[in-house]
Amino acid sequence: MNKIFIDGQVGTTGLQIHSRLKYRTDIEIIEIDNKYRKDASVRKEVINSSDVVILCLPDEAAKESVSLIDSHNVRVLDASSAHRVSEGWTYGLPELSKNQTLNISSAQRVSNPGCYPTGAVLLLNPLISTGLLDGNYPYSVNAVSGYTGGGRDAINRFEDSTRSDYISSTSRRYALHHEHKHIKEMQEYSGLGQKPIFQPAYGSYRQGIVLQIPIHLNAHKTGLTDDILRQTLLSYYADSAFIKVLNKSETLNIEGLDPEIHNNTNNITLAVFSPEGTDHVVLAAIYDNLGKGASGAAVQNLEIMLNLVPSDGKVLALD
Template structure:
């Protein structure tokens, strides 16, 4: 029999994207509730206990509630919400995180999909902290600009519906100014950081795509640290990755701008290592789609691993 997949919350931004990526596949079967039943707890519980894999495209509280509905021990869960990303017993769903992570996801009963911003920050930092190239107590700063779809349906509608009560054409919105964004614990845990990073996110006037930056000072790194060492560490870590690419240094030298949209509708993430060796400054950058590798693309990658061990 084909694996039965239930997307709880398929009408949301991420749920629609996942459904679109899965629709038409012949190796799985999608379980869908009639529109009138989608918020019925009894119908949802029945679907959650009938499927082989439940994908929870829900607000955090609703995702926790959905897990509480599951009594069938055979049901596996993939949660794109932020409810379980640092919860004991859940596997972090970034297959490229470290050696063997994809294998762990393949056999896991509970997988938590990474957040859009942490995907880039952790992809840049984890190989370096794990190898000791960047100290785990480094004072990390993360700055990112996302398309407005990262905020969900309310901000999408505010930008895209001209007569919306909160319609806006704002070219840029910085937020998270209380330095207590919900993604920070996730970044800290999975990037192996001993101190909270300062995270400054923002939305731009475009629908989707992220540019994320992590600056480094060579003088604060272990003796002998260099741009070449940093680049080599990242390149070695992702050498066999299908979806994450480290741009060669000679190509980076010709890059003067980064377009946040060029990887839209893919599950790819590109890493750049910029530098000014005279000042000893390095700028790590990641470009990816917040709805792709940052959400639905990563979810489908994890689902594929859970079903057949291949992304």
């Protein structure tokens, strides 16, 4: 029986991962009594008695947990952003390439992707790596996420109307004065020659992401069309269990993008839109920021690391 310790189980991502794992019979979840949760000596003992420790912590706390490991048998799945571009860590996006699942299965240290980079990388990497899109193009990534993406504080600010800093607006643009921590990850795994311009926002709903990347076709390969881009994505993800790429007919029949269509699943939909009368396309990804963007991806990676029978990708209701 594989022993799993979720370090940071009481946080948003930790709760979701626990909910997805708690009824499985092929793993044992190790838990610490709440009064010892911040006791480093207790945590160290539990961490080193685990087969896999899943880190659902702020970045510095995640680094501290890794420093407590002295057993070579302990494997780590880090859901924070602390190690996503760090040497010695495997990027936990199984669909990144044909070899990535194998890389994850044998890795001692796996870093779970960020919610926003998941969509951006899945859209851009196949198109840049095949030479259809120019990696040096000045990309712009625009995304709206459910406010759970901001963690406990953002959730409280959107849901508790008694707070002095209560957010009542239907949409809130943020990260206005600093570089978002996901930018390096987007650049690294999409194959970009320069940092993308990233514009994130929270909507007044709990979970779900719509991410869009506008691209001028005439700045890339001669003769490039929306059909070529779409077919490349369709072929690249043809065998993926969780990624659906819309064909041309399905794309034309969509009137709008609903960020909540994949909530509580590990599914993601990718699409290429070509507005009539323009020379550009818009790449789009729709998925759950708590699913494929966080806990769903973590469970998918855990199953690969331990060679477990995959679940259906759905999350059980939280208690």
